[in-house]
């Protein structure tokens with residue numbers, strides 16, 4: 048049976064908190080076949096360096112998916128807690144989890160309100176649109192006065208608050224500059240909502256047994272300046288913003304050919 052993901056702005060499939068959950072249910076282990084998931088070792092090498100991780104550091108992985116970074120970092124001796132909104136991905140992450148890696152299903156929009164996860168991590172990572180980025184203009188709800196709330200900003204606030212003083216955040220964000228260029232060149236079949244900075248694409252996904260489904264995907268995009276402003280808003284000191292490709296994390300200056308920016312910022 049095919050998935051019905053007719054979840055335009057503001058509409059969600061029945062029984063889920065987020066439009067990505069049925070996508071994760073369909074993908075299951077096939078998520079790890081995507082090329083962008085293949086660079087975990089390079090990404091963890093780079094994270095150890097930019098986060099200046101000390102032996103025994105305690106790390107929160109936000110939007111951890113099936114746990115590829117959490118598993119690798121736990122294997123390197125760190126204590127890692129992964130949160131994700133997808134029950135399916137949390138089940139996969141818990142399967143064969145190495146010692147030191149724990150997981151729970153949680154909506155990252157609730158992080159700031161979850162006292163036990165605030166003010167305690169040496170590092171917070173949020174990679175490949177893990178929660179931050181997989182949000183549309185409709186995913187934040189409204190505040191007490193009926194004004195729309197930006198869901199990504201809510202997630203950012205929760206991640207900043209999860210750090211202990213001196214702890215560091217590493218956050219990758221999809222690049223607005225890259226997206227606009229790739230669409231103009233015909234390399235990326237997506238629409239870009241300029242007012243909200245969100246791309247929308249229809250794409251095919253495959254289950255582990257090869258069953259195909261066509262789904263909607265939305266991704267919020269950022270510029271380095273917006274990331275700097277977000278960090279300042281949440282009292283984080285920016286240490287670096289580099290231009291990265293999944294699986295090729297380096298200290299390169301941000302350029303329009305980099306699909307993502309990697310923000311590293313410190314709670315003072």
Ligand SMILES: C[S@@+](CC[C@H](N)C(=O)[O-])C[C@H]1O[C@@H](n2cnc3c(N)ncnc32)[C@H](O)[C@@H]1O
Pocket residue numbers: 065067068071084109110111112113115130131132133136153154155156173174175176177178179181
């Ligand atoms: C593209 S995957 C990235 C997973 C992982 N970080 C990686 O690099 O492979 C995005 C993840 O974010 C999760 N996610 C999206 N919105 C979320 C939210 N509000 N709270 C928690 N997790 C969320 C999805 O379920 C999915 O596992």
